[in-house]
Amino acid sequence: AQSVTQPDARVTVSEGASLQLRCKYSYFGTPYLFWYVQYPRQGLQLLLKYYPGDPVVQGVNGFEAEFSKSNSSFHLRKASVHWSDWAVYFCAVSFDSNYQLIWGSGTKLIIKP
Amino acid sequence: ETAVFQTPNYHVTQVGNEVSFNCKQTLGHDTMYWYKQDSKKLLKIMFSYNNKQLIVNETVPRRFSPQSSDKAHLNLRIKSVEPEDSAVYLCASSLRTYEQYFGPGTRLTVL
Numbered sequence: 001a002q003s004v005t006q007p008d009a010r011v012t013v014s015e016g017a018s019l020q021l022r023c024k025y026s027y028f029g030t031p032y033l034f035w036y037v038q039y040p041r042q043g044l045q046l047l048l049k050y051y052p053g054d055p056v057v058q059g060v061n062g063f064e065a066e067f068s069k070s071n072s073s074f075h076l077r078k079a080s081v082h083w084s085d086w087a088v089y090f091c092a093v094s095f096d097s098n099y100q101l102i103w104g105s106g107t108k109l110i111i112k113p
Numbered sequence: 114e115t116a117v118f119q120t121p122n123y124h125v126t127q128v129g130n131e132v133s134f135n136c137k138q139t140l141g142h143d144t145m146y147w148y149k150q151d152s153k154k155l156l157k158i159m160f161s162y163n164n165k166q167l168i169v170n171e172t173v174p175r176r177f178s179p180q181s182s183d184k185a186h187l188n189l190r191i192k193s194v195e196p197e198d199s200a201v202y203l204c205a206s207s208l209r210t211y212e213q214y215f216g217p218g219t220r221l222t223v224l
Binding site for chain 1: 119156205
């Protein structure tokens with residue numbers, strides 16, 4: 001069955017340090033992939049998206065992600081985190097002609113001063 | 114301003130009451146969604162709807178129903194709320210693509 005896994009429920013990073021949030025999916029074809037961010041008491045905002053093409057995609061606020069078909073992964077990266085990045089990050093995948101998204105369980109990013 | 118709007122922000126009610134949540138999008142999208150987000154932040158799709166098709170997640174209890182007057186509005190009605198309905202309800206929309214845009218959510222507390 002198609003699925004999305006975010007293996008880390010919480011990630012703690014020092015301000016200014018680099019970041020990687022992991023996302024793995026299960027599917028035999030080429031999916032469409034997304035990262036969303038949810039700040040406290042807000043809805044979800046699209047950070048970046050992958051449609052088949054260049055495997056490295058750039059998003060807002062210095063975020064980027066890399067698609068790897070061999071690893072079935074779409075990890076999110078940032079070179080230097082800021083305290084304002086404290087939020088929950090969701091990976092989502094779609095393989096469906098009805099545009100349904102399958103969601104990961106989210107990773108809470110905590111920033112240490 | 115173009116966005117997805119939800120009202121109310123918060124709602125507190127008692128078991129057995131009926132509630133309705135409103136969602137409006139001004140993005141010109143043709144598909145709208147309702148999600149339930151539990152206390153652990155897990156997202157569950159409840160409904161997706163465009164002017165041709167309603168897709169219902171088969172795990173959604175029958176007391177939940179979507180109501181749409183046009184493609185810019187998709188409300189959510191809960192006929193008789195239960196304690197497990199306490200959650201944040203998120204509305205989203207899209208335009209024939211996989212990118213969904215979300216409203217701020219409605220937080221429901223059932224006493």
